[in-house]
Amino acid sequence: MSEAAVTVDGVTLSYDGEPVVDDVTFSLPAATLVGVVGPNGAGKSTLIKAMVGTKKPDRGQVLLFGRPADNERGALTYVPQRGAVDWDFPITAGEVVRQGRFQSTGLLGRFGADDRKAVQKAMESVEITDLRHRQIGALSGGQQQRVFLARALAQGGELFILDEPFAGVDAATESAIVDVLRALRDSGKTVVVVHHDLMTVTDYFDRLVLLNRNLIACGPTNEVFNEDSLRDTYGGRVAIVTKSGDDARAEK
Amino acid sequence: MMALIEWLVAPWQWGDWMWRGMLTVHLVAIGCAVLGVFLYLRRMSLLADALAHVALPGIVAAFLVSGSLDAPIMLAGAIVVGLVSAISIETLASRPNIRSDAAIGIVFTSFFAVGVILLSTVVRDAHIDTHCLLFGDLLGVSDRAMFLVVTVVPAVLMLVVVFYRWLAVSSFDLRFASAIGIPVVAVNYGLMTAVTVTAVAGFEAVGAILVIALIIVPGATAHLLADRLITMIAWSVAHAIVSSWVGMYVAIAVNTSAAGAIVVVGGALYLAAFLFAPRHGRIVMLLRRRARRRHDITPTS
Numbered sequence: 376m377s378e379a380a381v382t383v384d385g386v387t388l389s390y391d392g393e394p395v396v397d398d399v400t401f402s403l404p405a406a407t408l409v410g411v412v413g414p415n416g417a418g419k420s421t422l423i424k425a426m427v428g429t430k431k432p433d434r435g436q437v438l439l440f441g442r443p444a445d446n447e448r449g450a451l452t453y454v455p456q457r458g459a460v461d462w463d464f465p466i467t468a469g470e471v472v473r474q475g476r477f478q479s480t481g482l483l484g485r486f487g488a489d490d491r492k493a494v495q496k497a498m499e500s501v502e503i504t505d506l507r508h509r510q511i512g513a514l515s516g517g518q519q520q521r522v523f524l525a526r527a528l529a530q531g532g533e534l535f536i537l538d539e540p541f542a543g544v545d546a547a548t549e550s551a552i553v554d555v556l557r558a559l560r561d562s563g564k565t566v567v568v569v570h571h572d573l574m575t576v577t578d579y580f581d582r583l584v585l586l587n588r589n590l591i592a593c594g595p596t597n598e599v600f601n602e603d604s605l606r607d608t609y610g611g612r613v614a615i616v617t618k619s620g621d622d623a624r625a626e627k
Numbered sequence: 628m629m630a631l632i633e634w635l636v637a638p639w640q641w642g643d644w645m646w647r648g649m650l651t652v653h654l655v656a657i658g659c660a661v662l663g664v665f666l667y668l669r670r671m672s673l674l675a676d677a678l679a680h681v682a683l684p685g686i687v688a689a690f691l692v693s694g695s696l697d698a699p700i701m702l703a704g705a706i707v708v709g710l711v712s713a714i715s716i717e718t719l720a721s722r723p724n725i726r727s728d729a730a731i732g733i734v735f736t737s738f739f740a741v742g743v744i745l746l747s748t749v750v751r752d753a754h755i756d757t758h759c760l761l762f763g764d765l766l767g768v769s770d771r772a773m774f775l776v777v778t779v780v781p782a783v784l785m786l787v788v789v790f791y792r793w794l795a796v797s798s799f800d801l802r803f804a805s806a807i808g809i810p811v812v813a814v815n816y817g818l819m820t821a822v823t824v825t826a827v828a829g830f831e832a833v834g835a836i837l838v839i840a841l842i843i844v845p846g847a848t849a850h851l852l853a854d855r856l857i858t859m860i861a862w863s864v865a866h867a868i869v870s871s872w873v874g875m876y877v878a879i880a881v882n883t884s885a886a887g888a889i890v891v892v893g894g895a896l897y898l899a900a901f902l903f904a905p906r907h908g909r910i911v912m913l914l915r916r917r918a919r920r921r922h923d924i925t926p927t928s
Contacts, residue, residue, distance in 0.1 A: 455806075467855055482789070
């Protein structure tokens with residue numbers, strides 16, 4: 376597979392003329408687990424929006440599997456930040472997961488046996504089957520995040536993009552989510568994760584995209600995750616980086 | 628018992644205004660209740676208020692342009708002015724230094740005021756009854772008003788059924804909706820158009836002010852009772868039917884505005900749900916809190 380799963384080519388994104396992502400170029404090979412890392416306001420979520428197609432670049436383009444992102448929507452599965460929905464919404468966990476099938480069933484298509492099976496399998500793989508009749512606001516933060524991951528699994532696709540899936544979840548959920556993401560990678564899917572916690576970066580990701588408005592570095596984790604690139608990314612606020620990489624933290 | 632049944636049946640024998648009023652108000656209320664659920668969940672209830680008000684200048688504008696008050700022309704005028712105001716509100720609200728609630732307040736009051744001025748000057752001889760436009764006349768529904776409601780409401784409900792998945796997903800999770808290819812902007816303006824059309828259709832029957840209550844209150848009540856979207860819609864429709872039915876009889880019994888009575892009954896139903904709802908009601912919450920306190924005090928060994 377020489378074809379890159381994601382190609383970001385000279386992309387500039389701005390709000391009200393103020394660029395938040397400036398002339399960024401990189402590509403990600405298929406079947407990898409990729410972390411997108413950078414400080415708050417570095418443009419991580421905005422870059423994700425451009426990949427997903429909800430924000431148009433001012434300049435440059437995003438290619439998915441070598442073709443313009445708009446033509447490849449079916450291959451892409453997006454898990455937004457958990458805070459983006461209304462937890463009082465009258466919907467059960469099971470119904471959220473069912474939404475994952477609406478892309479393939481369309482507006483009026485029947486919700487068939489295949490769809491039900493996909494939903495059931497997705498719920499089993501993140502262990503939320505017995506929560507399916509609960510209203511989503513009645514779930515814990517970790518359970519909510521599992522529900523949204525299950526919706527993504529039910530949706531399927533070749534490329535999964537997750538925006539801070541570990542924010543506000545318990546340790547058990549975090550490791551459950553990581554297991555699911557690794558399984559996706561092992562089955563040939565490409566997984567892109569916006570991530571905050573530098574301590575776990577080397578453990579979780581094959582490759583990294585270090586971003587702070589500009590691209591700082593992009594490549595295999597063991598090559599690009601070092602003191603120099605972190606200082607460039609976080610602007611000299613990185614306090615400790617040990618060689619093993621498991622004790623790195625960014626301080627304000 | 629017999630007396631009660633007689634009392635309930637009697638109005639139906641007093642002339643055809645009873646069934647006309649009942650049919651009209653039920654259709655309007657059900658249409659508003661269903662749309663109201665989606666507006667409520669999208670935190671757009673205030674926009675219903677705006678669109679209902681803006682329908683007045685819409686109707687006046689349509690009359691100015693065409694010189695007629697036929698139902699389709701009224702609808703077209705209201706749709707055009709409704710969409711213009713909706714787009715103005717969105718444009719204003721998307722500026723970082725303008726609050727969205729203020730944007731709504733500025734746009735709809737300005738439009739409404741223009742409508743009021745036009746109504747009392749340029750189109751004074753158009754036979755538009757201001758009192759009727761604002762408060763409706765359910766006990767004397769005209770053929771035009773009934774025609775509007777009978778055609779518009781079923782069409783709107785049909786559209787809600789067809790676009791149900793798009794409406795549901797985009798109301799719940801806008802970013803996910805657009806990521807799976809749902810045209811969220813079109814869905815949004817479609818919903819606003821549906822609200823405008825329904826408000827115009829309900830105008831002559833229940834009036835511009837009270838139609839707002841029919842849109843907001845049933846959805847708000849239903850949210851206290853439902854854990855799923857489909858049951859929320861069912862509760863909302865149930866609220867619409869009960870308040871229409873009871874309100875009509877109250878209006879007949881005390882000889883008052885039917886629309887007013889319906890909205891008062893609807894408000895009372897909301898209060899009842901607020902107090903007694905099985906899970907989110909105040910009483911249950913108080914009992915739960917007391918039970919917890921007692922549990923804390925009782926020594927457990």
